[in-house]
Amino acid sequence: MKYRIQSNGTVATQGEVRKMFPNTSLPRVWNEALCASLGMEPILEGAQATGGTVYQMSVYGGIEQVDGKWFTKYNLGPTFFDTEDEEGTVTTAAENEATYKAIKDAEQAKSVRASRDGKLAECDWTACSDVTMSEAMTTYRQALRDITAQTGFPWTVEWPTQPE
Numbered sequence: 153m154k155y156r157i158q159s160n161g162t163v164a165t166q167g168e169v170r171k172m173f174p175n176t177s178l179p180r181v182w183n184e185a186l187c188a189s190l191g192m193e194p195i196l197e198g199a200q201a202t203g204g205t206v207y208q209m210s211v212y213g214g215i216e217q218v219d220g221k222w223f224t225k226y227n228l229g230p231t232f233f234d235t236e237d238e239e240g241t242v243t244t245a246a247e248n249e250a251t252y253k254a255i256k257d258a259e260q261a262k263s264v265r266a267s268r269d270g271k272l273a274e275c276d277w278t279a280c281s282d283v284t285m286s287e288a289m290t291t292y293r294q295a296l297r298d299i300t301a302q303t304g305f306p307w308t309v310e311w312p313t314q315p316e
Contacts, residue, residue, distance in 0.1 A: 153182075155192040156215060156222050163195065163215060198223035206260075206307045207253050261306035268299050275314065288315035 154163050169192065170178060179186070187194055198218075200210040211229035215222050230252065232245040278289045285293075295312035302309060 154195045154224075155187060156195055158191045158193060164192075193222050195222045195224060198225055201226040201228045204228040207256055257306060261300070264299065264306045264309055268296050271311075271314070272296050286315065291315075 154165055155169055156163055164172070166182070169190065173190065182194070184194070195215055198216070201213075202210070208228045208230075210226045211231075213225045213227035213229075216225045217223075232249040232252070234245050235243045235248060237243075272293060275289065275293065277283065278285045279293070292312050292315055299305065299309055299311075304310075
């Protein structure tokens, strides 16, 4: 739980507040009356941000007051900015975003390939020399191998159905 210090608007954890009052015995559970006597207000958990793209997630965006109570605020992110390294080389926000998306695409592709490899391993026994593989199984296994050629790969994948 976090608290908003009324005198300066800063946010502090319960542990940080306890350090502000070192000679005061404070209970484990704090109610609104105790918070008011300490000059602070509890910050309630706000709703996570929703929507966006596969590259976005809900990220902490500070606090906001709604109907007299304080809540955590979340935004869709990440947000990209121009950056400059020690040598003075500037990387634009667009370049940073492209790099981030490439990393996320690679992670997702790796995850989909691992799932595909697991599905192939589950039916590897059908490819043994002493087993005659059915046409349906041959088609299924080829469809699994072709997953990476699908238009939406790696984010939108249509998995084939394993034959019986």
